[in-house]
Amino acid sequence: MRFNHVPRLLRLAAPMILSSSAITVMQIIDAIVLSRHSGEAVAAIGPSGMAVILFQGFLFGTAGYAGTFVAHNHGRGDSDGVRSSAWLGIYTSLAAGLLALALCWPVAQLFHLAGHEPEVARNESTYFLICMAGAFFPVIGSALGGWLSGIGRPAVVTAVTFVSITANALLAWGLVLGEWGMPRMGIAGAALATVLAQAVGAVLYALFFARAGGFSDAKARRLEWEELRRFLALAMPLGLRISGELTAWTLFLVFIGRLGTVELAASSIAFRINGTAFFPALGLGQAAGVLVGHARGAGDDDAVHAIAWQSLLVCEVWMLAMAVVFATASAPLIAVFAGDGPESARIIETGSVIMKFVAFYCLFDAANVMLGCVLASAGDTHWVARTFLVCSCTFLALLWLIVGTAPGLVAEWTLATVFVLATAIIWSLRFRTGAWRKIEVLRGADGVD
Template structure:
């Protein structure tokens, strides 16, 4: 099989894996540090962190779609289009920041209605409010990170991401535990550390953008409402699909939790372990999306099936390796996170069963992730969003029926695996139908400007 697109795919994928994992990895750092602070803080960061990702997922998905516009413009050699596309993401980030700041406090109060212990609810409220109020920084970082990826400069994304990790780790240790003369703020310190790290990353992205001449073209940075509406018509469904997917799997965990604490703990750990497979696959999918954007922008739609097929082979090989690991080493993997409490042995036993399902559906999830990214980069976001919401509604209705009629871990995970398989099949059929070829992502290119803006090189 011809693998001509694989080297470029792998070059792009590494930084994107880090980028997609950034928030989750920061929350893992926070959880480790908070374990040295209090059990209430550890309990709070799980639901509060999930809620942050759920709400910010919509903002990320929308503003970050600017990277697709950048990739299309870069592929067609439209330097001004590259700059204008990046500014679409910046303008969207500003609006997202204002929206998140306005809704952070009322949304945070909902944790007091969840029925958790008062101290846990207070910690959840504090963490969510601070992270949500600071949403502008990670959303701006997502938009400008998409600009760098879209012009083929992923190494800089890697550098910024590593630095933000370092800032988060140092500040989390100091602000949570009161080390190095810093105030002891507990979970609020963890949230402040995360926002500060995201702000540093956003600032670095802005510096890189300015050095590349991103502010030099007044026409490119001007807000064009016609183009913004066009952008939002494609980007908003992408943001809704991301939030919808997070909501569906969160509700799945809620229903599984009705079976018992051991089942909930086992499934929560299984999802965390699954991240070892999912985030690299997502990075591969996003890298394939950039290649698709370049090809579509250059008018090479006939290259896209080959790009997709080769990228899917790489993703399937990765998922196959992880599926084998999950199947043969499920118990040791679960034991790492199960702790040493009275229920540890039951959690490991239950989790080992769950990991067999995870190992099986990983093979379908490769198709899900890859074709979802390819279709989105080709501009088919509205159809993806509508179809996914229908599939999710059917999934959740069947899950509710199982919970009411014959609740069991095996039945619920069988349904979840079927859901993953069904969406993978639907995405495959949609891609093969070729409807994405009829979608125009960006308008006709405008007059060219200096090439350094498109290439990301600094001005002289």
């Protein structure tokens, strides 16, 4: 095999890895700072953080699909189409921000029904409420970040993401612990720091878009309802797939939380650590998606097959390396987030067991991430969303059965690992059929399978 697409993949991937890792990096920072505040806050940030990404996943997954349209238009040399596609993401972001405001308070109350300890539930509700109220900022950032990546300027995305992460770290330290004359707000301060950092990123993206003439282009700003409908027909299934996956994992954490605070804290920490492997892999997948968009926009579908398998090989090497780290250094990794409270030793012991499962399923998650991104960029979002819905429902039904009959940490994490393996096999088989070749992203979306 000629690895002719790997150099372009890696040039695109480095900035996109940082961008895709941003929210997890922010939550890791929050978790580290909160470990110096209270154990209940550390336990709470796992389910509430997953829930934030769950709801925002649909919103920024939908708005961010504008980047796929941008990449296809860029591939065929249509500069007018590039700007119009960016505006599709902007309009979608505005609607998403209003929807998030409407849902943030009622959904936040559901944490009180999860069966967690009262203080944990209050912290979960607070973190979710504040992050969702500011959801417009990461969503518009996703849309405009997609525009920059689609036109081959991911280095700007890197710069903006770095500024946002730095702002979050400084604000979290001050607002959670009351340093530098700031109020001591605990988990509310962590959430506020995240929202403010995302707002900084959104403003910077908007300034770059304005400098490129995006806001002054009256033709691009014109809202074409038929084009928006076609965009949403492909984008919303992707958003639903993202939120569906996160729903499954959030409910998984909720069920784990019924085993006890130690199990919930250890699982939450494991998910945070897993993010150091997953989100760089997602950045690789997004970079592969840009290459796929350029190739399909230029009419070169034959290149997509090589892009996908070469990208998967690179991703698998990364995941294998991380799996080795997770398996051999699980206790020290968990200890970073466990704090020094009375239950720290139990959290480290439990987390060390969980990290063995995480290390094993990382080997299969590469195919989940990479081929999922390739299929989405190729336009095969409807089939992926429908299939993942079936897989997730099956996973949750089996999880419910285990919880009702023989609940246990090992049994529940074993099922989660099998779920990851099964979906990896399904995406691989779907890509090999070549059904995505029949889907047109920029024209004829009415015929999407």
